[in-house]
Amino acid sequence: MYSRSKELFERAQLSIPGGVNSPVRAFRQVGGTPLFIKKAKGAYLFDEDNNRFIDYIASWGPMILGHAHAPVVEAICERAQHSTSYGAPTELEIQMAELIISMVPNVDLIRMVSSGTEACMSAIRLARGYTGRNKIIKFEGCYHGHADSFLVKAGSGLATFNIQTVPGVTAGVANDTLTCAYNSLAAVQQLVYDNKDEVAAIIIEPVAGNMGCILPAPGFLEGIRALCDEAGIVLIFDEVMTGFRLAPGGAQQRFGIDADLVTYGKVIGAGMPVGAFGGKREIMECIAPLGQVYQAGTLSGNPIAMIAGYTLLTELKNNPNIYTELDAKTETLHKGLNTALQNCGMPFQINRLGSMISVHFSDHPVVDFATAAACDIESFKRYFHHMLQQGIYLPPSAYESWFLNNALTKEDIAHTVAATQTFTP
Ligand SMILES: *Cc1c(COP(=O)(O)O)cnc(C)c1O
Numbered sequence: 427m428y429s430r431s432k433e434l435f436e437r438a439q440l441s442i443p444g445g446v447n448s449p450v451r452a453f454r455q456v457g458g459t460p461l462f463i464k465k466a467k468g469a470y471l472f473d474e475d476n477n478r479f480i481d482y483i484a485s486w487g488p489m490i491l492g493h494a495h496a497p498v499v500e501a502i503c504e505r506a507q508h509s510t511s512y513g514a515p516t517e518l519e520i521q522m523a524e525l526i527i528s529m530v531p532n533v534d535l536i537r538m539v540s541s542g543t544e545a546c547m548s549a550i551r552l553a554r555g556y557t558g559r560n561k562i563i564k565f566e567g568c569y570h571g572h573a574d575s576f577l578v579k580a581g582s583g584l585a586t587f588n589i590q591t592v593p594g595v596t597a598g599v600a601n602d603t604l605t606c607a608y609n610s611l612a613a614v615q616q617l618v619y620d621n622k623d624e625v626a627a628i629i630i631e632p633v634a635g636n637m638g639c640i641l642p643a644p645g646f647l648e649g650i651r652a653l654c655d656e657a658g659i660v661l662i663f664d665e666v667m668t669g670f671r672l673a674p675g676g677a678q679q680r681f682g683i684d685a686d687l688v689t690y691g692k693v694i695g696a697g698m699p700v701g702a703f704g705g706k707r708e709i710m711e712c713i714a715p716l717g718q719v720y721q722a723g724t725l726s727g728n729p730i731a732m733i734a735g736y737t738l739l740t741e742l743k744n745n746p747n748i749y750t751e752l753d754a755k756t757e758t759l760h761k762g763l764n765t766a767l768q769n770c771g772m773p774f775q776i777n778r779l780g781s782m783i784s785v786h787f788s789d790h791p792v793v794d795f796a797t798a799a800a801c802d803i804e805s806f807k808r809y810f811h812h813m814l815q816q817g818i819y820l821p822p823s824a825y826e827s828w829f830l831n832n833a834l835t836k837e838d839i840a841h842t843v844a845a846t847q848t849f850t851p
Contacts, residue, residue, distance in 0.1 A: 430474040434462040449583045455803065455823045456810045466493035468833035471819055479819035480838045482828040486821075487667055487692035490781070491741065491748070492833025498696050501737040502730055510730050519727040522736050526694075526704065529674045529743050532684040536704030537713060538727045542666035542691025543571025545701035546629065548721045549687045550575055552703070553627035553660035555719035556712050561621055563628045563659075565608040567795030567825075569636035570629055570664050570689075578603045581636035581795060586823040608634055608794040609642065611649040618657050627687075628654055629662040632677035635827035636667075637798040638784035639777045647683050654686070660709065666691035666701070667827065672780040674743050680780070696738035698731035748832055752781040755839060756830050759783065762843030772805060772851045781830040785809070787851075798825065805851050816845035 438445035446452045446460065453460045461473040469492055471479045484490065491498075523536050539545050550562055550573075564570065567581035577584065577592040578600050584592070591600070604621065606613040608630075618625055632647060634640040654661040663685035668677040670693040678684055687705035694700050704710060714720045725731075742748060760778050763785060767774045773789035786792045787802040787809070806824040813820050818841070821828060 427477065428459050428461065428473070428475055431462045432459045434474060435459050450586055450821075450823055450826065453822045455586045455825075456807045458811060458814075460822070461819070468492040468494070469831055469835070469838055477817070479814070479817050480834070480842060481819050482830065482842075483819060483821055484829040484831045485692075485697050486826075487671060487829045488695060488697040488738075489831050490671060490693050490752070490829075491738065492831045495696075495738070495833075497741065498734050498737050501733045502698075505729055505733040508729070511725060511728055513724060516727070516729055516732070518729055518732045518736065522727075522732050522739075525736060525739055525743065526690075526702065529670070529739065530676065530678065530688065530704075532678065532706075533688060533704040534707035535710035536702050537710070537721065538732070539701040539703070539721075539723055540699045540725055540728070540731070541571065541701045542664075542689065543573055543701070544723070545666065545689035545691055545703040546570040546576065546662075546664055547573035549662050549689050549703040550627060550629065551721065552709060552712060552719050553662065553687065555717070556709050557626040557658065557660060559624055559626035561602050561604055561624045562626055563604045563606065563614065563617055565630055565634070565795075566605050567608060567637035567640070567798060568629075568631045568634055568664070570631075571666075571691075574599045575603050579605045579795065581634070581825060583823075585637060585795070585799065585825040607796065608637075608640060609646050610794070611646055611653075614650060615653055618653055618659065622657075625657065625659050627660040627662050629664055631664050631667065632681060632683075632685075633668050633672065633779050633782060635782055637795050637825050638786050638792060638801075639779065639782045639827040640792060640794065640798065641777060641779050642681070643793065647681055651683055651685075660687060661685045662687045662689065664689050667782070667829075669693060670739060670742055671782070671829070673749055674746060693742075694735050694739070695731055696734040698728075698734040699725075700728075700731045700735050749780070752830055752832050755832070755834055756781045756783055758836070759830070759839050759842060762839065763846055766843050766846035766849075769847060770849050770851055772802075775801075782827045783830070784827050786824065808851060809846075809849055812849045813842075813845055816841070816848075818842050818845055
């Protein structure tokens, strides 16, 4: 069934470390051979053996309207005729910035980069430059990309591979990153108190998506907002997953809370390598060439990447029904999985917000990294392979959120539920 993928994986390992260009793709947590993808259209992926899969990864978010979405593909092709990069400003970059600002009212200025990692890394540098302080607070199990400062209790791929400390990250850098449990407001308050006037920023995924999907407890984000105001700390919402996914204005809009800086990635580039960070004018003005905090990128604002993102975001802005539809589809899936998994007779938890959802095999609510890590990974592994056999492609790790795309049909969701129904642990 996967013979060509097997062959390609063997060959890939001869020239690429572990055969992949990003670790979770290697299927290490779930075992087996990673699928090599030939093409995708709408809600479906096709591998090199011509198997078809219903896709619940959506390239980890960007394909919110499905793969090879015609307006995006056409815009890319047309733009590519006029060269793929200039290293000089274009009007398109202004249009992109104006569009984002129109969708996210508390963003005054925004700078484009080429990945979510770069966006978060730059936001932290900026917060440090702005406050003149060194330390940052992040939450256990939150992933903010692979910059040195963030590789401390970083969820996602690191959790998948059980990596505790990362060789190559110096103690000096790691020591400036303070961590505490997601959803523990008292613990954050204590950290800020213990490090009075030393904390530059608190960075958080407003809905965590890198330890499965984990929702902020009522009052948690509000409490952090108040704490940052009190202590002069820059609040950074990492909306690389949630931005333009949970609402046109992301988690900020969904929860009605304004961060000081916001980072974007994934959906913002429609599948092209794009990230961005933006926020309050006073802070953003510290960035070069206005200020002394240096940040740059040869391919930042790349025209092909910009036209892809611009085309997708325009559609998301002009058609807010997309969010209602996505939410309804995800709710249908949630209800269906809930019933189907009850038949399997093993304890499970389903967490969901908007079009982000995950299944954890556990009898305890999953509210932070400790409770996510206490789940039954073996059962997830069997569930993953059971679903794959039924033509359903879930994230190959229990520490990842699923992302729904709006090309999914009722039948796709019904098939996913029916496949779950036949899962025997
Ligand atoms: C994916 C992700 C990142 C990193 O983005 P890359 O484009 O992979 O560098 C950062 N933060 C969050 C919340 C993410 O999900």
